[in-house]
Amino acid sequence: MPELPDVEGFRRLLDSCARDRRIRHVEVYDTGVLHGVSAQRLRRELEGRTFTEPGRHGKWLLARTGGPTLMLHFGMTGQLLCCRPTDERHAHDRVAFTLGRERQLRYRDQRKLKGLWLADEEELARTLDAQGPDAAAVGRDEFDALLRRRRGGVKSALTDQSVIAGIGNLLADEILWHSRLHPSRRANSLTDGERARLHGDMRTVLRSSVRAGCVPPRESWLTGHRDEPHGTCPRCGTDLSRGRTAGRSTVWCPRCQPRPG
Numbered sequence: 580m581p582e583l584p585d586v587e588g589f590r591r592l593l594d595s596c597a598r599d600r601r602i603r604h605v606e607v608y609d610t611g612v613l614h615g616v617s618a619q620r621l622r623r624e625l626e627g628r629t630f631t632e633p634g635r636h637g638k639w640l641l642a643r644t645g646g647p648t649l650m651l652h653f654g655m656t657g658q659l660l661c662c663r664p665t666d667e668r669h670a671h672d673r674v675a676f677t678l679g680r681e682r683q684l685r686y687r688d689q690r691k692l693k694g695l696w697l698a699d700e701e702e703l704a705r706t707l708d709a710q711g712p713d714a715a716a717v718g719r720d721e722f723d724a725l726l727r728r729r730r731g732g733v734k735s736a737l738t739d740q741s742v743i744a745g746i747g748n749l750l751a752d753e754i755l756w757h758s759r760l761h762p763s764r765r766a767n768s769l770t771d772g773e774r775a776r777l778h779g780d781m782r783t784v785l786r787s788s789v790r791a792g793c794v795p796p797r798e799s800w801l802t803g804h805r806d807e808p809h810g811t812c813p814r815c816g817t818d819l820s821r822g823r824t825a826g827r828s829t830v831w832c833p834r835c836q837p838r839p840g
Contacts, residue, residue: 580654580655580656580747580748580749581638581653581654581655581657581658581747582638582745582746582747582748582749582750582788582794583635583637583638583713583714583715583744583745583746583747583750583785583788583789584750584785584788584789584791584792584793584794585653585792585793586635586637586638586639586640586653586745587635587715587789587792588789588792588793589640589651589653589658589659590633590634590635590640592659592660592661593630593633593640593642593659593684594632594633595661596661596678596682596684597630597633597642597661597676597678597682597684598630598631598632598633599629599630599631600629600630600678600679600682601627601628601629601678601679602625602626602627602628602629602630602644602676602677602678603626603677603678603679603680604622604626604676604677605621605622605625605626605674605675605676605677606674606675606676606677607621607622607673607674608668608672608673608674608675609673609674609691611673611691611694612673612674612686612688612691612693612694612695613674613694613695614694614695614696615696615697616695616696616697620697621674621695621697624646624647624697625644625647625649625676625697628644628645628646629644629645630642630643630644630678631643631644631645635713636707636710636713636744636745637710637711637713637714637740637743637744637745638652638653638740638744638745638747639651639652639706639707639710639744640652640653640659641703647697647698647699648697648698648699648700648703649695649696649697649698650695650696650697650698650703650706651686651694651695651696652693652694652696653688653693654688654690654691654692654693654694655690655692656671656688656689656690656692657686657687657688657692657693657694658686658687658688659684659685659686659687660684660685660687661682661683661684661685662682662683662684662685663681663682663683664677664680664681664682664683666683669685669687671687671688671689672685672686672687673686673687673688673691673694674686674695709741710740710741710744711725711739711740711741711742711743711744712725712743712744713744713745714743714744714745714746714750714781714785715745715782715785715789717743719775719778722743722774722777722778722781723771723774723778725742725743726766726767726769726774726777727766727767728767729742729765729766729767730765730766730767731765731766731825732762732763732764732765732766732824732825733755733760733762733763733764733765733766733769733777734751734752734755734762734763734824734825734827734829735766735824735825736766737750737751737754737755737781738751738825738827745785746781748827748828748829749794749802750784750785750788750794752801752802752805752829752830752831753784753794753800753801753802754777754780754781754784755777755831755836756800756801756812756831756832756835756836757780757783757784758773758776758777758780759835759836760773760777760836761831761836761837761838761839762824762829762831762836763824763838763839764839765839768839798813799813800813801813801819801830801831801832804819805819805830810830812832812834812835814832814835815832815834815835817832817833817834817835818833819831819832820832820833
């Protein structure tokens with residue numbers, strides 16, 4: 580599932596592939612990924628415009644054009660690719676933006692759980708106002724204040740986009756494993772020291788993951804073992820525990836991350 584590091588990778592791809600390039604043609608192969616905009620309006624509003632410097636907030640990619648902003652959310656299986664217009668079309672390519680003669684930006688998505696929105700300044704502000712601060716930029720004081728107000732589990736707080744934007748299932752489990760905190764630990768029960776450690780580990784995991792373009796399956800990380808049939812903790816060798824937190828599959832080490840009493 581694309582999370583903040585993946586979307587930051589898509590932002591960089593958009594910047595290198597499309598920035599300062601004129602949108603010559605928009606092709607919509609599947610209207611199922613369009614939200615609040617028709618294929619006809621998407622073409623009318625974007626053809627002839629130029630992609631400017633892209634942005635990102637949490638899991639949202641913001642493709643600015645000097646006019647309306649194309650907002651992309653990748654759901655479970657979305658991708659952004661830079662291709663040649665002559666490259667064979669993939670079965671899951673949903674929308675293509677031809678840029679001049681040599682480049683084409685493609686939105687590819689198998690499950691179509693999210694997709695594309697076209698937003699004016701007011702619509703963009705309304706969407707982003709509903710999001711919490713970006714996880715890669717939130718400071719320690721704001722992070723503390725957000726968690727102190729949350730009565731539910733710390734994993735639920737980390738993955739709630741209205742609290743902190745950009746963290747999904749893999750990142751949350753990885754961050755909590757680094758911090759030795761059980762996913763169901765109540766967020767407002769954390770001590771000052773535990774919140775400080777959690778904030779620091781979140782920043783460390785995010786920096787490494789952004790460099791990798793995903794949450795990397797490192798041997799020294801939980802992510803490198805969570806999908807193994809009999810995965811063990813890379814820190815202490817204990818068999819990993821599995822369950823569900825707020826409807827999400829969750830993996831943790833019962834020794835390093837003891838369940839709260």
